[in-house]
Amino acid sequence: xxxxxxxxxxxxxxxxxxxxxxxxxxxxxxxxxxxxxxxxxxxxxxxxxxxxxxxxxxxxxxxxxxxxxxxxxxxxxxxxxxxxxxxxxxxxxxxxxxxxxxxxxxxxxxxxxxxxxxxxxxxxxxxxxxxxxxxxxxxxxxxxxxxxxxxxxxxxxxxxxxxxxxxxxxxxxxxxxxxxxxxxxxxxxxxxxxxxxxxxxxxxxxxxxxxxxxxxxxxxxxxxxxxxxxxxxxxxxxxx
Amino acid sequence: xxxxxxxxxxxxxxxxxxxxxxxxxxxxxxxxxxxxxxxxxxxxxxxxxxxxxxxxxxxxxxxxxxxxxxxxxxxxxxxxxxxxxxxxxxxxxxxxxxxxxxxxxxxxxxxxxxxxxxxxxxxxxxxxxxxxxxxxxxxxxxxxxxxxxxxxxxxxxxxxxxxxxxxxxxxxxxxxxxxxxxxxxxxxxxxxxxxxxx
Ligand SMILES: [Zn+2]
Numbered sequence: 314x315x316x317x318x319x320x321x322x323x324x325x326x327x328x329x330x331x332x333x334x335x336x337x338x339x340x341x342x343x344x345x346x347x348x349x350x351x352x353x354x355x356x357x358x359x360x361x362x363x364x365x366x367x368x369x370x371x372x373x374x375x376x377x378x379x380x381x382x383x384x385x386x387x388x389x390x391x392x393x394x395x396x397x398x399x400x401x402x403x404x405x406x407x408x409x410x411x412x413x414x415x416x417x418x419x420x421x422x423x424x425x426x427x428x429x430x431x432x433x434x435x436x437x438x439x440x441x442x443x444x445x446x447x448x449x450x451x452x453x454x455x456x457x458x459x460x461x462x463x464x465x466x467x468x469x470x471x472x473x474x475x476x477x478x479x480x481x482x483x484x485x486x487x488x489x490x491x492x493x494x495x496x497x498x499x500x501x502x503x504x505x506x507x508x509x510x511x512x513x514x515x516x517x518x519x520x521x522x523x524x525x526x527x528x529x530x531x532x533x534x535x536x537x538x539x540x541x542x543x544x545x546x547x548x549x550x551x552x553x
Numbered sequence: 554x555x556x557x558x559x560x561x562x563x564x565x566x567x568x569x570x571x572x573x574x575x576x577x578x579x580x581x582x583x584x585x586x587x588x589x590x591x592x593x594x595x596x597x598x599x600x601x602x603x604x605x606x607x608x609x610x611x612x613x614x615x616x617x618x619x620x621x622x623x624x625x626x627x628x629x630x631x632x633x634x635x636x637x638x639x640x641x642x643x644x645x646x647x648x649x650x651x652x653x654x655x656x657x658x659x660x661x662x663x664x665x666x667x668x669x670x671x672x673x674x675x676x677x678x679x680x681x682x683x684x685x686x687x688x689x690x691x692x693x694x695x696x697x698x699x700x701x702x703x704x705x706x707x708x709x710x711x712x713x714x715x716x717x718x719x720x721x722x723x724x725x726x727x728x729x730x731x732x733x734x735x736x737x738x739x740x741x742x743x744x745x746x747x748x749x750x751x
Binding site: 329332334335336358366367369370371372392394396397398399400401402404405407408409411412415542543545546547549550553 | 571572573574577664666667668669670671672673677678681698699700703704707708711712737738739742743746
């Protein structure tokens with residue numbers, strides 16, 4: 314039997330929307346205390362709906378909803394502080410973050426720390442700061458928060474601390490091991506990069522480049538073959 | 554007991570309309586057949602006729618009965634200005650201002666990366682070819698001020714800039730007649746970011 318639940322003034326972001334019935338929307342919300350939830354915004358597609366201008370991705374919202382089933386009913390939505398709209402490349406980065414959340418988080422699995430990381434990422438993108446470090450920070454926070462135990466401090470074979478001057482190979486679900494002599498074209502990551510990532514320091518250009526390759530490999534693994542549409546669209550744009 | 558198959562087929566066909574579910578489709582079918590047979594006949598003929606004669610204008614991509622629509626063929630209009638909008642309804646709004654005398658390009662949609670609607674689905678190559686015809690001096694981006702509209706504008710701007718075409722974007726801010734007290738904070742934040750010197 315489903316319990317009637319009511320959630321009030323919940324901080325959240327819209328990740329995606331789909332049209333629903335004649336005038337409504339199904340809204341994928343990423344909320345602070347309830348994780349990713351689907352809510353129906355009734356009448357939100359009517360021209361004069363109060364929800365119309367509020368239900369918008371990349372804007373911090375406060376949401377009220379009710380219902381205990383998989384689909385909740387949105388009762389109220391208001392903006393919570395004004396943030397400039399994301400623009401240009403920052404906006405494309407925002408879509409990428411949203412798609413990662415939609416594809417990798419389970420419904421109603423609360424991740425308050427990940428929510429805070431997302432809110433920080435969106436605010437930073439909104440200020441027009443460099444985007445690559447924002448993406449890498451969020452990818453790492455996402456993998457860690459989902460419990461994939463990304464070890465970046467020690468050699469996963471010997472347990473010894475990483476040597477910043479040595480090269481490593483990151484083995485999925487194990488961690489870094491020293492780069493073997495016959496590594497072929499295995500992607501090498503320097504100890505310095507791994508230690509930088511562990512310390513959340515993305516100031517070195519090499520760290521940015523190598524962490525991007527490493528995190529992409531990990532994310533592709535956990536996506537299990539799902540294609541990221543936002544990545545495909547970006548790739549198509551570069552080809553035009 | 555099952556209904557006649559021609560009725561079922563009509564109901565099913567009506568569901569092709571946007572946001573029409575089975576219930577509404579049934580209601581529409583009963584209405585047309587029972588209460589408004591003349592209207593139903595007119596609808597059927599108009600639809601068949603439109604399907605037969607309408608196509609996309611080669612120049613602006615909106616619906617036209619000729620290869621090139623009247624607006625695009627009009628020598629009185631300024632052929633150096635090209636305004637890009639998402640839908641024909643947006644074009645109609647721009648025309649209502651009676652302030653714009655250039656030409657248009659109608660995308661018939663918008664970029665939506667999470668739905669997999671990218672440059673290929675939007676046929677942006679067609680717009681790029683149109684904007685690089687030599688006559689166009691400035692492209693005005695009038696896509697919506699939603700995230701999708703903004704993403705669409707950004708992408709088109711980048712592609713056109715790379716081809717040396719001058720690009721501008723409709724400006725935005727507090728609505729005409731709008732009071733700050735009753736304007737949402739997002740709009741005010743945006744107006745502040747995009748403030749201009751006096
Ligand atoms: Zn035309």
